[in-house]
Amino acid sequence: MNDLKRTALYDEHAAAGARLVPFAGWEMPVQYRGVIEEVRAVREGCGVFDVSHMGQLDVTGSDIATALNGVVSADWSKVGVGRVAYALLLNEAGGVIDDIMGYRLGEDEWMIVVNASRAALDEPHLQAHLPQLSIQNRYANQAMLAIQGVQAVEKLQPLVDGLDLSTMKWRDCQQASLTGAKGLLARGGYTGCDGFEFMFRAEDAPQVWRALLDNGVTPCGLGARDVLRLEAGLPLYGHELREEWTPQESGCAWAVKFDKGDFIGRAALEAKGPATQRIRGLKVQTKAIARDGYPVTKNGNPVGEVTSGTLSPTLGSSIALAMLPIGLSLGDTVEVVVRNAAHPAEIVQPPFVAHGKK
Amino acid sequence: MNVPADLKYSSSDEWIRVEGDVATIGITDYAQHELGEVVYVELPEVGATVSPDVSFGVVESVKAVSELLSPVAGEVIAVNTPVSDEPAIINDAPYTDGWMIRVKLSDTNLPSDLMDAAAYTAYRADGGH
Numbered sequence A: 001m002n003d004l005k006r007t008a009l010y011d012e013h014a015a016a017g018a019r020l021v022p023f024a025g026w027e028m029p030v031q032y033r034g035v036i037e038e039v040r041a042v043r044e045g046c047g048v049f050d051v052s053h054m055g056q057l058d059v060t061g062s063d064i065a066t067a068l069n070g071v072v073s074a075d076w077s078k079v080g081v082g083r084v085a086y087a088l089l090l091n092e093a094g095g096v097i098d099d100i101m102g103y104r105l106g107e108d109e110w111m112i113v114v115n116a117s118r119a120a121l122d123e124p125h126l127q128a129h130l131p132q133l134s135i136q137n138r139y140a141n142q143a144m145l146a147i148q149g150v151q152a153v154e155k156l157q158p159l160v161d162g163l164d165l166s167t168m169k170w171r172d173c174q175q176a177s178l179t180g181a182k183g184l185l186a187r188g189g190y191t192g193c194d195g196f197e198f199m200f201r202a203e204d205a206p207q208v209w210r211a212l213l214d215n216g217v218t219p220c221g222l223g224a225r226d227v228l229r230l231e232a233g234l235p236l237y238g239h240e241l242r243e244e245w246t247p248q249e250s251g252c253a254w255a256v257k258f259d260k261g262d263f264i265g266r267a268a269l270e271a272k273g274p275a276t277q278r279i280r281g282l283k284v285q286t287k288a289i290a291r292d293g294y295p296v297t298k299n300g301n302p303v304g305e306v307t308s309g310t311l312s313p314t315l316g317s318s319i320a321l322a323m324l325p326i327g328l329s330l331g332d333t334v335e336v337v338v339r340n341a342a343h344p345a346e347i348v349q350p351p352f353v354a355h356g357k358k
Numbered sequence B: 001m002n003v004p005a006d007l008k009y010s011s012s013d014e015w016i017r018v019e020g021d022v023a024t025i026g027i028t029d030y031a032q033h034e035l036g037e038v039v040y041v042e043l044p045e046v047g048a049t050v051s052p053d054v055s056f057g058v059v060e061s062v063k064a065v066s067e068l069l070s071p072v073a074g075e076v077i078a079v080n081t082p083v084s085d086e087p088a089i090i091n092d093a094p095y096t097d098g099w100m101i102r103v104k105l106s107d108t109n110l111p112s113d114l115m116d117a118a119a120y121t122a123y124r125a126d127g128g129h
Helices: A010-015 A035-044 A064-069 A116-129 A151-160 A202-214 A222-231 A264-270 B029-035 B088-092 B117-125
Strands: A017-025 A026-031 A047-050 A055-060 A084-090 A096-106 A109-114 A134-136 A142-148 A173-178 A181-187 A195-201 A219-221 A275-283 A295-298 A301-311 A318-324 A334-336 A341-348 B014-019 B022-027 B038-042 B057-060 B063-069 B073-078 B103-105
Touching: A010 A017, A010 A109, A010 A202, A035 A047, A035 A219, A035 A222, A047 A202, A047 A222, A047 A264, A055 B022, A055 B088, A064 A109, A084 A116, A096 A116, A096 A181, A109 A116, A109 A301, A116 A134, A134 A151, A142 A151, A142 A202, A151 A195, A151 A202, A173 A195, A181 A202, A195 A202, A222 A318, A275 A334, A275 B063, A295 A341, A318 A341, B022 B029, B022 B063, B038 B088
Parallel strands: A047 A219
Antiparallel strands: A017 A026, A047 A142, A055 A109, A055 A134, A084 A096, A096 A109, A142 A195, A173 A181, A181 A195, A275 A318, A275 A341, A295 A301, A295 A334, A301 A318, A334 A341, B014 B022, B022 B103, B038 B057, B057 B063, B073 B103
16 A cells, blocks of 8 residues: 555544545545444534545636636536536547536636546646646645535534635635635535535644544545435446546536537537436335446346445435436336346436435 | 454354354454444345355445355355344344354364464454465
C-alpha cells in the first residue's frame, strides 16, 4: 500500500477506528463503526465523509462559461455566481468520461470537482480542449468534507462563523469560515439527504474534522456513501456511467442540453438513434442481494446486467440499478440471477429512498 | 479476537467442532469482524453434501460477499435456520448461536491443514500467511 496517497485526515481516521482500503489510488476509510450505523446516522442525524480524494480544479479565464459550455453536457452559461451545477464530460463518441460538479465562484472563476478515479483523465481532457483557460489542480494541499444528513444544518451551524446556513439554498456556494478555517461551502451532496460540502486547506482539516465529531457528527466511510447514493438512485462512475454508454443509456439525459451551442459529443449523440437500453431501478423481491455484474433475465432469457446493488439498510430490502432493454417498463418483473438462482425483481423508478430534508 | 481453544480452524476463517462423527461449522470471530454487519446468509439444505474447500453457502455484509468453505467432507444433517432470518446473530455469537451447519463426516480423520487455536491465532496475527 506504499504507493497510495493519504488525505490530511489519515491519522484522524485511524484514531476513529476506520478500516482503510485502497480506492482510486488513495487509502480511504470504507467504514468506522459499521456501514449500517453510518447510513442511519445520515438518514436520522448527521455524518461527515472525508472526500479529499476527489479532484479539485481551479479554472479561470475570460468568457469562461462559454468556453466550459463547449466541453460540458449541461448549460453552464445559465449558472449564476454562487451557484453549483452538475454536468457530464463526454467524449467525441458521446460516451461519458466523467460526471462533474461546477462551482461558479465569480464572473470568470470556477471550481470543478471530479471523481478521483477519473481525475487523471479529466485534467488533460480539459487542458487539451480549453487551452485559453487556466486550469490548476489543488490536489496537493486541499481537503474536502461532505457533511450530510437531516440534521446537517443544526450540527454544522455552531461551527460556522458569521453565516446563517438557513439562507443557503440547495446548490448555493459561497466563501465561509468553519472554526476559523476559510474555504468554499456549498449546500448539496451525494446522499439523498440535506447536506453541505466544504473545500478548504488540508492543514486545517484535522481541526474542522474534530470540531464536527465533538459536535456529535458521525464519521462515515465510503461504504455508507455508496449505499446512500444508491438508495437515492444516484449514478456512480464505473457503474452506471461508463465511457461506452451515452448519457441517455446511463439515465442522465436530463444533464444534456441540446438547446445551447456545440459541445464535445453533441454530434455523435444527435447522430445516434434512440437508446435501446437504459439504467433502471430494481427492487428485488427476496432477501438475496444483487451485486454489480450479476445477470438479469426476463422469463429466463438474459436481458441485462446489474450495475450496482446492495441491501438498503433504510428500507430493509435489496435494491439495485441495472442496464436493461428500453422495451421493459416500470412495474415489469424481471429476475436477478444470484449464484445460479433467479430472484424476481420489480422495475421501479429511483430514488428508492425519498430525499431526506428536515 | 476471540479464538476458543476447543475448536479447529481453516485458513479461510471457518471453525469446526467435532463430536464423534458430527462436525459443527461456522465462521470465526475474525471473519465476522472483517466482514462487518452480516445482512444475508445462504445455507444448503439438509441432505446436501459438502466437500473440503468447496463453497456451501455465502455470508454477505452490505458491501461484501464471502463464500463459506467447508473444512471437511460429509452430509449436511442440520442447518441453523435462525441465522438466515436474523444474520446479525453471526456477528453477536459466531461460535455459539451463530453456527451454520452440522455435517455427518464421511471420514473422521480430519484434514491435516486444519489449525488449532494457537496456530490460527498466529496465522491471523501474521496477516494470513
